[in-house]
Amino acid sequence: MELKIVAGEKEEVTEELKKVGLEEGIAEHIKEDFLPAELTVTFEDLLEIPLEEAYAEDIILMLGREEKGEVKLGDIELKVNKSELSDKIKDELKKKLKVVRRKLTREKLDDIVRKVVDKYEKAKVEPREAVGIVAAQSIGEPGTQMTMRTFHYAGVGALYITLGLPRIIEIVDARKKLSTPTMKIKLLEEYAVERNKAEELAMEIEETRIRAIGKIEVSAADMSVWLSLNEKRLEERYIKREEVEEKIRGIGMDVLVEVMEDRELRIQRKKQSYHELLRLEEKVSNTLVKGIEGIRRVLVRREPSEGYVLYTEGSELKKVLRIEGVDSTRTTTNNIAEIAEILGIEAARNAIIEEMMSTLEEQGLDVDARHITLIADAMTMDGEVKQIGRHGIAGEKASVLSRAAFEVTVDNLLEAAIYGEKDELRGVTENVIVGQPIKLGTGAVELVMGSKYENQTTKRQGAKIGGTGDGKGKKRVN
Amino acid sequence: MKKGKFSILEHELVPKHEILEEREAAALLDKYKLQKEQLPKIKKSDPVIKEIKAEVGDVVRITRRSRTAGKSLSYRLVIE
Structure with a gap:
């Protein structure tokens, strides 16, 4: 099947194609001698570019500029993709718009997209908001419900894994030696389907x-x-x-x-x-x-969606990933230090998020992923996994007072005195200590009166305000 | 039973890392009004950095899968 598109100038067409991310593939078909009369694209060509059939047809119609005013799938795609929204919202918006496409006009479409962008911008965290404290509280409060069940273990068969608060502490402290290291080993095709193959592999791994x-x-x-x-x-x-x-x-x-x-x-x-x-x-x-030294036990379990999966007591990610039959793209460990070493800092960041979320979820606690994400970001900021505590993030704060207020007060003050440290009083803690407004939220901004506005007020009120003598035509207002 | 090599880049926990070109890095720093040193860091010894052969001073773009946004971009500076 061959479709003919009546096209305008070459530049115009390529520009249109570029907007919908189609210039590659089709652009080759635009030959100088073809234009400006018409452009021929085979339907197969369009299908090669990953697009739904209907969408491809729509683009062609759009390029053909027929039936002006009617909203095409291509229009929706184009408008939404160009907006400043996150991918997930874009997808949802597109899906919803496609359903009501026939009732839309181009103006209405513009309007809807604009309003969504507006709402999206408003939902974002304001600059200077104390996200860290909100995160701490959001994990701390459900944490109090967990303490009751300290040292709660959940068995995977006969395997014990530390869960609940002790596990959260373990993650946040970035411990290298875990109390119960364990791996979840996913298997490749036949190993995941046949029990004896899975068992043979389990024996290959168990020491x-x-x-x-x-x-x-x-x-x-x-x-x-x-x-x-x-x-x-x-x-x-x-x-x-x-x-x-x-x-x-x-x-x-x-x-x-x-x-x-x-x-x-x-x-x-x-x-x-x-x-x-x-x-x-x-x-x-x-x-x-x-077997692999350090893997004390291996359990074979059948999971509905995965087939056979191996659970281990002990963790040796590097060696296990090399074993034939093991799915080296989906096998993980609960040892974050090991992940950081073998798969890198970004994988460790993901692992922190996954582990904390699953620990909280397992206890029936619903904490927004963004709080956890913030913690994981803070912990992996410098390219290595650092604990949240006096040997990690809290210990590297610039402020002496803030460090002293956290833990080991005397040591911190003594050290600061020896080295003659200064405190710039920029953070929250130190400003609370000295009784100043904290530099957060509205406390973080200062107002500077613009000279234009000031001139107006001075004119109206005579020399009363203008005579303070800073001479620069600006006045600071706190 | 041993198989030779596996690629850590294919692991589901490892997001996509790409080295930014000089021009892209400059545009990024300009957009957010940042100094290079203010970016989060990644070590040269990081297994992924070794794999993509980035050098100290390079800026790496990381395309993360985000639970809330679907996809999110992040940047790290390669350090010693």
Whole structure:
């Protein structure tokens, strides 16, 4: 199918196309010799550009300038996209406008968009508003409801994860060592569908030490360690006997490994002493035969929308992401420090938001995401995850009084005295301390009377005001 | 069972990072009346920065997915 568009001058057409983000692709079809008579675009060409069919037709009609005054889908798209709204509102507005398109005129459309932009601007936070304090209160108040349930754990099967207030504190303190590190490992296609594949993968990840797969005995009589491997356990964990033997040979300490007739393993050291023998036993029983060190347990769970998902006790993001079958784009950990190290500061910011929101939601608390976002922004501002506290954000405040008012008052004042620090009294706390109005909201602006206005008032009131003697024709009003 | 490489840039937690051209960076600073140093920072050692090969002093544009706005732009200055 080939559509012909009656077009104007080349510049005019390309300009129109540019407005709707279409110049690429179509512009090639505009050839000098074609114009100004007509422009031919195949319908396939239009479809290649990601647009709905109807919309594409509308654009063509719009370019053709037929039926002036009627609102086309293209008009809506164009008007809304050009406005200063956020993407989400744009999408919603477009959807709603498209429904009532037939009843609109271009003037009405302009009017609606203008009014929405107006409302949007009014809904924005005013400059100089104390957003930090609002955020603190908005998390602090629901936080009081959480304290009652301190150390509440929710089980994922038999797995325990710190939740509630202790977890919020953990996040905000940017702790490196978590009380319950855990990972949610999402799997790729077949692993997510087949239970035995998922289980095999789980065994690949869970750390398995020799003590878990066999019985170890120390025999003082022949100065050796005897290991009898449990067939069933080996099978469960997909481990071959040879692998175990290999691992034992690899522990160093000059070991001699012999396989006896009853399949028991006899392990000896060249250097023979009772003390060395006990050390050998310890070493053998602790040897890792399979899995990732630090992942103490892996649970396989089936989730309705995801298929099989693995939950772990312990977290090793970097190693787990490299394993085949693991979805390296959607696997996460609750350890934010680890995310910052492996996926970067922006991922850590996202993780802080996700973790805090889900912790609050899990407790049935509804906190606006923007408060949490502000916290995450403040914590990741300098390119590393910093805690909110005296070793992090609060400790880096410029004001001495503010720091002293927060924690460890004497230390802060003493240090400030030693270094001869000055306080500019710009923040909230320090101005409250000295009893001045705080520089926030309306307190943040000063009024300067314009000279034009002043001239008028001085004329009317004679020399009464004008004679204060600042001589610059301006008067400051607080 | 080991697979070789995976790209952190494809992880769902990692938003899109792009290095701004000199001209774009200047326009940004002009628009918000900022000095470069007033922007939030990102370290040169950040895994994403290593991946996109940004240098100290570059400004990086980050296209975040926002819960409230749908999409939001943010900028960071690359530091040592």
